[in-house]
Amino acid sequence: MKKTGLFKKKSFRYGTYSFVITAVVIAIIVLINTILGLSDISKRLRFDITQDKMFSIGQQSIDLVKGLDKEVEIYILSSESSYSNLLVTEVVDQYVVHGNGRIIGPHYVDLDKDPTFISKNFDPDQVKGINSGDIIVRCGNNTRVLSNQDFMEISYDYYGGAYVTGLKVEQAFTSAIKSVTAEKINTIYFVSGHGEYKSDDLSQLRSALSLNNYALKETTLTVPVPEDADVLFFPSPTSDLLGSELENLLAFLERGGDAVFLFDVQSTIQDLTNFNEVFSRYNLQLNYDLVNEFSQANYLKENWMIRPMVYMSDVTRNLNPDQLFIYLPMSRSISVLSTNKDNLEVSPLFGSTDDSTAIDLNTGVQSMGPFFLGALSQMEIGTSNHSRIALIGNCTFITDTYMSELGDNGSRYIVSTLNWMQERADDVMIPAKSLDQPPLNMTEQSRVFVFILLIAVIPLVIIGTGLFVWIRRKSL
Amino acid sequence: MMAIIRRDFRSYFSSPIAYVLIGLFICIMSLFFVDSLNAGVAYFTSNFISSMSFMLLFIVPILTMRTFAEDKKSGTEVLLLTSPVRLSQVVLGKYLAATGVFLVLTAASLVFPLVLLIYGKPDGATLFSSYLGFVLLGMVFTSVGIFASSLTENQIVAAIISFVSLFTLTSFSYIGSYMGGFIGKLLNRLSFMDKYYEFSAGIIDITSIIFMLSFAVVFVFLTVRILERKRWSQG
Numbered sequence: 057m058k059k060t061g062l063f064k065k066k067s068f069r070y071g072t073y074s075f076v077i078t079a080v081v082i083a084i085i086v087l088i089n090t091i092l093g094l095s096d097i098s099k100r101l102r103f104d105i106t107q108d109k110m111f112s113i114g115q116q117s118i119d120l121v122k123g124l125d126k127e128v129e130i131y132i133l134s135s136e137s138s139y140s141n142l143l144v145t146e147v148v149d150q151y152v153v154h155g156n157g158r159i160i161g162p163h164y165v166d167l168d169k170d171p172t173f174i175s176k177n178f179d180p181d182q183v184k185g186i187n188s189g190d191i192i193v194r195c196g197n198n199t200r201v202l203s204n205q206d207f208m209e210i211s212y213d214y215y216g217g218a219y220v221t222g223l224k225v226e227q228a229f230t231s232a233i234k235s236v237t238a239e240k241i242n243t244i245y246f247v248s249g250h251g252e253y254k255s256d257d258l259s260q261l262r263s264a265l266s267l268n269n270y271a272l273k274e275t276t277l278t279v280p281v282p283e284d285a286d287v288l289f290f291p292s293p294t295s296d297l298l299g300s301e302l303e304n305l306l307a308f309l310e311r312g313g314d315a316v317f318l319f320d321v322q323s324t325i326q327d328l329t330n331f332n333e334v335f336s337r338y339n340l341q342l343n344y345d346l347v348n349e350f351s352q353a354n355y356l357k358e359n360w361m362i363r364p365m366v367y368m369s370d371v372t373r374n375l376n377p378d379q380l381f382i383y384l385p386m387s388r389s390i391s392v393l394s395t396n397k398d399n400l401e402v403s404p405l406f407g408s409t410d411d412s413t414a415i416d417l418n419t420g421v422q423s424m425g426p427f428f429l430g431a432l433s434q435m436e437i438g439t440s441n442h443s444r445i446a447l448i449g450n451c452t453f454i455t456d457t458y459m460s461e462l463g464d465n466g467s468r469y470i471v472s473t474l475n476w477m478q479e480r481a482d483d484v485m486i487p488a489k490s491l492d493q494p495p496l497n498m499t500e501q502s503r504v505f506v507f508i509l510l511i512a513v514i515p516l517v518i519i520g521t522g523l524f525v526w527i528r529r530k531s532l
Numbered sequence: 533m534m535a536i537i538r539r540d541f542r543s544y545f546s547s548p549i550a551y552v553l554i555g556l557f558i559c560i561m562s563l564f565f566v567d568s569l570n571a572g573v574a575y576f577t578s579n580f581i582s583s584m585s586f587m588l589l590f591i592v593p594i595l596t597m598r599t600f601a602e603d604k605k606s607g608t609e610v611l612l613l614t615s616p617v618r619l620s621q622v623v624l625g626k627y628l629a630a631t632g633v634f635l636v637l638t639a640a641s642l643v644f645p646l647v648l649l650i651y652g653k654p655d656g657a658t659l660f661s662s663y664l665g666f667v668l669l670g671m672v673f674t675s676v677g678i679f680a681s682s683l684t685e686n687q688i689v690a691a692i693i694s695f696v697s698l699f700t701l702t703s704f705s706y707i708g709s710y711m712g713g714f715i716g717k718l719l720n721r722l723s724f725m726d727k728y729y730e731f732s733a734g735i736i737d738i739t740s741i742i743f744m745l746s747f748a749v750v751f752v753f754l755t756v757r758i759l760e761r762k763r764w765s766q767g
């Protein structure tokens with residue numbers, strides 16, 4: 057009886073009706089938002105309206121992912137709720153949207169909760185030094201690790217202080233995707249055994265090379281050059297090749313191998329006959345001298361800190377030498393030999409002006425410029441093969457110490473040189489997105505005026521109007 | 533409904549409260565705008581953007597606390613509840629009036645982008661999306677404030693409920709990243725602040741717009757239900 061009475065009560069019936077209708081309305085709204093929140097839909101309903109398209113990817117990257125025939129997975133080593141790099145998540149979403157289902161992710165993996173995830177799923181050699189917050193791009197067994205450093209373009213002020221000038225998130229991801237999906241990755245072997253710079257001295261360059269899809273390995277020339285070597289890299293040898301090393305090097309070059317030779321000025325006389333034997337085959341010669349520049353526009357503070365003229369070539373065509381200037385500290389000159397060889401094509405890379413001089417460190421004889429400071433040479437081997445070398449009379453400009461002070465443009469020239477050697481003309485050349493903000497053109501006087509206007513005048517006028525209205529109404 | 537909007541909107545501006553809120557908002561935001569002036573850059577610093585939303589935590593409860601309590605005080609509540617106008621129209625009218633005041637405040641704050649436009653060339657699209665995010669956030673906050681006002685007859689209590697609710701809502705992202713797991717993910721999805729920061733960065737997300745508007749709709753709807761209940765319980 058009591059129960060029946062309760063159901064008959066108006067307030068109960070109203071309460072039930074109210075509860076049901078509230079639940080239905082909320083359920084409908086939740087449903088609509090859930091459907092719209094599905095990642096496939098929501099990613100397509102986001103629009104980057106920034107002037108520089110900071111959160112978008114360019115046509116080059118879109119074409120790359122559209123043409124993929126393999127699946128690429130992206131893992132972010134962080135919990136989703138604590139990962140806050142909007143730029144990365146937005147850019148990854150763009151790859152997913154354009155990837156026709158070939159780009160999968162991002163998968164968030166919290167290493168604190170799943171500490172064995174890396175060891176269980178990845179080749180430890182490919183993910184060395186991985187940290188929480190890093191990103192893994194994987195295709196089959198190929199893996200690339202990206203860290204926050206890979207997303208930033210860093211410049212250095214006069215005192216060596218580092219600051220971020222641009223963002224290269226797209227460049228990093230496109231390179232990584234290209235790298236893990238590539239059928240063949242070009243391998244560069246850094247040669248040691250002749251007093252060359254150590255890996256630690258060239259970490260910035262090595263990072264740039266890795267970002268551009270080169271596998272980096274080490275070797276000596278006491279053994280034959282490994283079969284998988286595409287390029288040998290000589291970061292300033294200070295002693296000559298042994299006879300057997302010369303043979304191994306020549307064997308490598310004769311089978312179509314490429315090589316980059318960078319030589320700093322030597323403080324003591326060293327006989328580099330065997331090196332010059334190699335260079336002479338390519339109509340090049342390394343000189344034992346020090347070049348000084350006297351054209352004011354072409355040196356920085358000291359005459360030996362040369363801002364070289366950059367010759368237009370396949371290496372520099374994609375770069376912008378007017379903006380991408382470099383300084384070569386204490387350089388030696390390169391001579392182009394006049395021996396007539398049909399199968400050779402030599403082109404200059406860097407040079408000094410007519411106002412430069414070179415002092416022969418052996419004899420002390422001074423000669424007048426211009427001089428070549430870097431050159432490229434291509435030797436045709438048979439009808440379908442070739443060997444390319446680059447010889448540069450400076451190596452300091454690509455060391456970490458130097459690039460920390462005067463910028464990392466040198467590494468771009470090296471990357472471009474290697475791309476030319478490997479015929480990677482269509483390689484990733486996505487410019488970093490500048491973080492420069494538009495300036496306010498204000499004098500100190502106008503700054504103070506605007507500040508007083510905003511902080512005092514406008515608020516007082518508004519509040520004063522309110523008080524006036526209020527008092528007037530009260531007195532009515 | 534237009535009559536309700538007009539009446540409420542005018543009532544805000546017939547007392548000094550709206551003027552004081554707008555004046556104080558401009559004054560305090562100017563302190564944060566100095567960052568842009570000192571840095572000599574024509575864009576809103578992240579400090580300025582987060583401060584704008586932070587200010588809403590205080591402004592909206594004060595703005596909305598009187599929405600229904602004022603009618604009770606002036607004796608017009610019974611008239612409203614028994615008038616032929618539907619309750620949903622009353623609530624919507626009051627909500628739109630409060631939103632109108634918020635939009636006036638937003639319009640007054642356009643002096644900041646105006647300074648950037650006069651002295652520099654800011655990214656207009658990003659400024660636009662920043663303001664779109666700010667307006668949507670204000671609409672959500674106002675709906676919560678109106679709801680809080682319908683729960684109690686005391687203006688101070690309404691303001692406190694509103695402030696605590698908004699503070700909790702704005703902390704979703706922080707709480708979510710602390711909790712992790714499914715709840716963390718859910719709270720992150722519901723985070724208005726994350727959505728607001730996305731707008732400020734120059735990303736226009738249609739799903740975020742719909743989400744924020746539907747959140748406002750839910751709270752306006754809940755306010756209607758609360759007042760309906762009151763009407764029924766009063767016989």
